[in-house]
Amino acid sequence: MARIVMKFGGTSVADLDRIKNVARHVKREVDAGHEVAVVVSAMSGKTNELVGWVQNMPKVAGADHSIYDAREYDAIVASGEQVTSGLLAIALQAMGINARSWQGWQIPIRTDNAHGAARILEIEGTEIIRRMGEGQVAVVAGFQGLGPDNRLSTLGRGGSDTSAVAIAAAVKADRCDIYTDVDGVYTTDPRIEPKARRLKKIAFEEMLEMASLGAKVLQVRSVELAMVFKVRTFVRSSFEDPDAPGMGDLLNPPGTLICDEEEIVEQEVVTGIAYAKDEAQISLRRLADRPGVSAAIFGPLAESHINVDMIVQNISEDGSKTDMTFTVPSGDVEKALRVLGDNKDKIGYDVVQNESGLVKVSVIGIGMRSHAGVAATAFQALAEKGINIKAITTSEIKISILIDGPYAELAVRTLHSCYGLDKS
Ligand code: ASP
Numbered sequence: 001m002a003r004i005v006m007k008f009g010g011t012s013v014a015d016l017d018r019i020k021n022v023a024r025h026v027k028r029e030v031d032a033g034h035e036v037a038v039v040v041s042a043m044s045g046k047t048n049e050l051v052g053w054v055q056n057m058p059k060v061a062g063a064d065h066s067i068y069d070a071r072e073y074d075a076i077v078a079s080g081e082q083v084t085s086g087l088l089a090i091a092l093q094a095m096g097i098n099a100r101s102w103q104g105w106q107i108p109i110r111t112d113n114a115h116g117a118a119r120i121l122e123i124e125g126t127e128i129i130r131r132m133g134e135g136q137v138a139v140v141a142g143f144q145g146l147g148p149d150n151r152l153s154t155l156g157r158g159g160s161d162t163s164a165v166a167i168a169a170a171v172k173a174d175r176c177d178i179y180t181d182v183d184g185v186y187t188t189d190p191r192i193e194p195k196a197r198r199l200k201k202i203a204f205e206e207m208l209e210m211a212s213l214g215a216k217v218l219q220v221r222s223v224e225l226a227m228v229f230k231v232r233t234f235v236r237s238s239f240e241d242p243d244a245p246g247m248g249d250l251l252n253p254p255g256t257l258i259c260d261e262e263e264i265v266e267q268e269v270v271t272g273i274a275y276a277k278d279e280a281q282i283s284l285r286r287l288a289d290r291p292g293v294s295a296a297i298f299g300p301l302a303e304s305h306i307n308v309d310m311i312v313q314n315i316s317e318d319g320s321k322t323d324m325t326f327t328v329p330s331g332d333v334e335k336a337l338r339v340l341g342d343n344k345d346k347i348g349y350d351v352v353q354n355e356s357g358l359v360k361v362s363v364i365g366i367g368m369r370s371h372a373g374v375a376a377t378a379f380q381a382l383a384e385k386g387i388n389i390k391a392i393t394t395s396e397i398k399i400s401i402l403i404d405g406p407y408a409e410l411a412v413r414t415l416h417s418c419y420g421l422d423k424s
């Protein structure tokens with residue numbers, strides 16, 4: 001017997017038939033004798049619709065940055081998950097399973113006060129654990145919690161992944177199964193490289209990089225949480241026949257396990273290739289090479305909520321002037337240039353240059369820590385294809401390379417094959 005949290009995303013509960021199909025997945029685990037809690041998203045498209053409704057309401061006259069009251073936004077957008085949790089509980093009951101829906105406030109899932117993008121602070125797991133022990137399935141509405149002001153809060157888009165991992169941590173589940181419309185985590189995007197392979201296992205840190213760098217399987221925060229609480233998280237498809245052979249296999253079901261690196265015996269040097277499109281590069285030329293210059297650049301950008309990514313500063317040739325290059329999402333270029341312009345005197349640069357439509361491709365793998373030459377292999381492979389590298393940043397487990405947009409797919413495929421990821 002195991003304790004399992006099963007999470008179903010929007011496409012998995014998109015309509016009543018799919019909800020009934022989800023109920024079959026749950027029944028399979030219940031019949032196997034496991035203790036089960038379920039977390040659901042809203043029906044796909046529902047949250048977008050709700051957000052759209054909020055955005056189309058009249059705004060308070062004179063309100064500056066906030067276009068609407070975030071508490072009311074939460075009251076509205078949290079409703080999608082309320083509906084699916086009730087519907088799934090009914091579908092389960094109809095199959096003879098003892099099931100009960102739970103809203104965030106009923107558990108409660110306590111969050112901070114950042115309405116619209118709240119963080120989970122604490123989950124009271126005792127009642128759910130007690131009921132699971134009695135054979136009842138808790139169907140929890142994802143994405144929502146209870147703020148310190150006693151009002152509904154939501155966890156930011158994609159937040160029901162985070163709800164699921166947090167609940168799994170709170171009830172000390174053996175595994176958190178994330179059912180989605182893909183059947184696992186791949187070595188790269190299969191739409192770009194058909195030879196991409198599904199990974200059996202990936203380490204938390206690698207998954208964190210993959211998620212932050214553009215693989216959209218899981219909300220980044222859910223991976224952070226899984227890493228901190230060591231929640232073994234399993235990505236799998238809800239579209240496979242719930243009763244197909246192996247689906248209920250406790251040790252080796254079809255999908256990708258995100259786990260501690262200790263659990264990964266055959267560690268490859270490189271695990272995956274991620275990419276992020278629509279990057280822009282901004283370069284400040286001939287800055288003074290003295291303390292405080294970086295702070296003068298990146299402080300105001302941060303205050304304007306511009307998400308700066310790669311930062312490359314060159315070592316000055318003469319100790320007086322240097323260059324600084326960084327990337328931002330293409331959509332933020334105008335704003336970033338304005339902020340830099342406003343702060344020109346404080347920063348003290350000569351000219352700003354910028355270029356949009358770039359792509360960042362990243363090579364990820366914890367095996368890099370103990371292997372030399374991983375970066376050189378990438379550079380050589382890209383050179384052979386005539387792909388020019390604009391900037392490079394590295395961490396212990398990642399090499400990120402900035403290139404021209406049109407080369408994105410070629411670069412992804414080239415890197416994928418130069419590390420042998422296309423061969424099983
Ligand atoms: N329904 C929410 C969203 O679309 C939360 C989730 O599905 O994870 O963002």
Ligand code: MG
Pocket residue numbers: 009010158161217219
């Ligand atoms: Mg999602």
